[in-house]
Amino acid sequence: MAHIQIQDLNKSFGDTSVLRGIDLSIHEGEFLAILGPSGCGKSTLLRIIAGLETHDSGHVRMGGSIMDGLAPKARDVAVVFQSYALYPHMTVAQNLALPLVMRETTRVQRLPFMGHISSVVKRKRVDIQSAVERAAAQVRIAELLDRKPAQLSGGQRQRVALARALIRKPKLFLLDEPLSNLDATLRASTRTEIVQLQKRLGTTAIYVTHDQTEAMTMADRIAIMIDGRVAQVGTAREIYDRPKDVHAALFVGTPKMNLFDGRIDGGVVRLAKTGMVLAHTADAIDGPIRVGIRPEHVVLKTEFDEGAIPVVETHREFLGSEALIHFGIGGGAPDISGVARLDPDALDKLAPGQTVSACFRPGGLHLFDQSGLRLELSGENLSPAATTALSDKETALDERPIPIIAGI
């Protein structure tokens, strides 16, 4: 059974509907990333799970029991906020101790002199102190315990926020873009560290981010959230290879998937603008569609096989381990543009502005209907991408690709 279950969750602020029927289940110990563009409602969802925000309808369950309406402290969750939200007037040690002090001591026991009067309080304080030291050691900030947050670097503050979250051993970690205030190098190393920490503790974690790299490298599964809805839930691989929705397809992958207007006429998939034939299908659905091809599934060649599409390079980018060629589709329809990912060595074989032929790798086509949902069709060139695509990363110009089927 799922550890966290979110069922048909709805939330609006006044007239703006922010969450529209969210369904999600998260397993015990899982690291789930919620990935979506800014403003899609990720933070709102996280805050509802934490109990910091109320929802209009639906349920949040943890370990089978309904959490709706419970205060945050009754839910046993810990949150790492984007701004870290450390108490500026407390030392690091006091910041870490606060969640334990608030939970494990009564109001009377918290009075300053109680440690001298009551041996119970004294023992509790010693316990809390050692818990603080353990938590600090886990994120390697033991030497910073006496400092105030203003005396720490961004990365150190981030660690303090993590330590404050894990000190209580909560049932669930909620992290809201915790790395967005760090520089690129630190972000990459902290990514790994957070994942290792989460795996070691075995605590379920929900990680909100708008950064696909973070989501793909850290999470066991990713929930793509677009416009208040969950567009797709799956592993990074599943989402990349078989996006269920055109928004998910465009949101994951850099550079973005090429997207062309197309149509199906009697089993033939064509580009809408030029009428070029891209694939054949036995499934009889006619009408306008959208055709997606990831840049690495586009193959550029210098020799023109029969039926290949002539394209003109408009711009090239060298990125070290790979190169990108931006092209316009030639032959009377230069307003269709796309991008291909190549081996950097292939750049030398291609003169800037040269007209070359474009094909795509078998199974590299993704078809979406007018509402943006993935069309699962069978037929020539439409076999699942995962089986053949990306089998080797080189997309050299001299490779033997499968030509696009001709027919202007």
Next chain:
Amino acid sequence: MNARSPSSLASERPSPAPSAAGVLKAPPHLASTFIGWSFVLPFLVALSMFVLAPTAAVIAISFTDWQLGRDTISFVGLENYRALLTARVPRISAANTIIYALMVTPLSVILGLWLAILIESSPMGRAFFRSACFLPVVSTTVAMAIVWEFLLHPTLGPVNSALLLFGLPAQRFLSDAALVLPTLAFIAIWENAGYTMVLFVAGLKSISAELYDAAAVDGADRPWERFWTVTFPLLGPTMVFVVIIMLLRSFRVFETVATLTGGGPRRASEVMLYTIYQEGFQFFQIGYASAITVVFVAFLLLLTLVNFRLMDRSVHYK
């Protein structure tokens, strides 16, 4: 490497460079000096004319026996200060002022803070309540004092009518020696609370909402816990400012005393500024009044410095 150094760039175009640099370099320097002074100068002139010069004059006069309207003036050394040490009225006045300030400052601060939190947490009508509380601050104190005089009138005032209605004895608020200072303090608190409230509202607005969220997750979610964990500590800098402003304001009390009590009854509401005013402009003892002023200002200066030191240390987040 083949990177071009600045010198090699310069050698390519030698002729215009030095003169251009020379012409360009001097004016910005001069201009920025000039602009800088043109900003500072008006302030310096005003400061010397309206603060430093009068202060120096007052200090100088305090060593003389000058009386308003008399042509002769002679240097008397510390005579005025010696007289001050033994005089009865300034001592009563100082004691009253301190008692008054000790009543007004904490209560104005607490009431203002309470109002600010109440108004900011109210779901609606915030702008209305803020303006309503701020009204006494923007009204003329003397005019308000006259309204209070009517309200507190021993026989005609609504306050006494209300007391009688509840079966309590009527009070002579402004002519009872035991009641007059607390009554004046009450009027000042009523006036100050709107001011401190506005300052605290600004302080409250600068507290990040995420801190309250963090506190709620950490288990501090009851109002009192939220207040002590987040609100109060983060209002620290505002608090320092408000306390000092309120202390100085209450030490400077004058209008209500002059309008309502004239220092009476039997000097029970005699305060520093009123004493200085009387000595100087009713008894024309300008030299003596200046000596009192110097001591008073020195005391306020010291108080402010000590306050900043003590309170700043406890709110510094570094």
